[in-house]
Amino acid sequence: MANAGPWERVLPGVWCMRVPYPNVLPYGTVNVYVIQDGGEAVIVDGGATGDHLDLVVERLRQLGIRRVAAIIATHYHVDHTAGIPELKARLRAAAFMHPLDVSAFDDKFPHAAGTFEPCPERLRAGHRELYIIHQPGHTHGHLHLWLPDAKALFVGDHLVEEGSVWVGPPDGHMADYYRALDAVMAAGADVALPGHGPLIRRPDLSAERLRERRQMREEQMLAILAEGPKTLAELTAALYPDVDPRALPFARHTVMAHLERLEEQGVVRKAMSAADWIMRYARTEE
Known part of the structure; x- marks a missing residue:
């Protein structure tokens, strides 16, 4: 070029x-x-x-x-x-x-x-x-x-x-x-x-790759939540253990967006614990 x-x-x-x-x-x-x-x-x-x-x-x-x-x-x-x-x-x-x-x-x-x-x-x-x-x-x-x-x-x-x-x-x-x-x-x-x-x-292939990546992240999140309720910080750390510190806010917001989608689908719920007043996410079947 x-x-x-x-x-x-x-x-x-x-x-x-x-x-x-x-x-x-x-x-x-x-x-x-x-x-x-x-x-x-x-x-x-x-x-x-x-x-x-x-x-x-x-x-x-x-x-x-x-x-x-x-x-x-x-x-x-x-x-x-x-x-x-x-x-x-x-x-x-x-x-x-x-x-x-x-x-x-x-x-x-x-x-x-x-x-x-x-x-x-x-x-x-x-x-x-x-x-x-x-x-x-x-x-x-x-x-x-x-x-x-x-x-x-x-x-x-x-x-x-x-x-x-x-x-x-x-x-x-x-x-x-x-x-x-x-x-x-x-x-x-x-x-x-x-x-x-x-x-x-x-x-088309780039979009397909990114779609598969987002689906993979949601599957990972559901697998982590199968172990028990997690905070946003715990989910982010588990999903992005080696993230560049400059990218951490973006990773956290992306996890939030996935959680919103999973809530909309009815497979994840959130609740605040009366013990510590911290929001946690869990699979709905729990």
């Missing part, structure tokens, strides 16, 4: 810059995408700040892009949105996100409230159409973006080539995430462009 400084051409007319984010494991980077058709472009996600934001603007100039039709964020988390308020001002471009995540962004980052508008059903960069799909899971307003001329699906934080993604309350919902993985498998996409890491050549 053709490379240009920190930018990589991942598909014809689609460029990616990987911005350092050390606490985002395992890659330590987040992706910013530019979809180009002639002198117009759409930018997908905007975690770039400081010098990396300057690199985005400079790359647009190098590509001969005179108009950014829109900036769209797949979801509201800071590693995908930190640079968008400034980028929007510098490019005089509209910024979009799903309404649920617009509200979450405004609540979380009141200094930047009003940056985003609710997203339309599709956007255009020149003659290229980008279809916007509400696909909750990682957040309630998470989006997938379908670029039909490339049979490419932008999947935000729902897929990665290696490892897994975290899904947890209050933002995420595991049952929704299962449905998001099913949607990827049914999409007919040749490639997926994730929020972190390299382009994914077989998104």
Whole structure:
């Protein structure tokens, strides 16, 4: 693939810059995408700040892009949105996100409230159409973006080539995430462009792998709970004994999301002990 400084051409007319984010494991980077058709472009996600934001603007100039039709964020988390308020001002471009995540962004980052508008059903960069799909899971307003001329699906934080993604309350919902993985498998996409890491050549297989991983975790949890009631901390330690300390909060939230799903299915219940006022989880047959 053709490379240009920190930018990589991942598909014809689609460029990616990987911005350092050390606490985002395992890659330590987040992706910013530019979809180009002639002198117009759409930018997908905007975690770039400081010098990396300057690199985005400079790359647009190098590509001969005179108009950014829109900036769209797949979801509201800071590693995908930190640079968008400034980028929007510098490019005089509209910024979009799903309404649920617009509200979450405004609540979380009141200094930047009003940056985003609710997203339309599709956007255009020149003659290229980008279809916007509400696909909750990682957040309630998470989006997938379908670029039909490339049979490419932008999947935000729902897929990665290696490892897994975290899904947890209050933002995420595991049952929704299962449905998001099913949607990827049914999409007919040749490639997926994730929020972190390299382009994914077989998104159907990647989604299947992650689905099997989540199912494995639930089977492990039920096996642990068969030994007796456990606290959230005990379950997390048993499931992730060697977790990087930086990833421990994400592991804990993912366990919480699994427990919510198992409660919804009626196979797990929770109760607070009067002896120590600590919440514990147990299998319903106990």
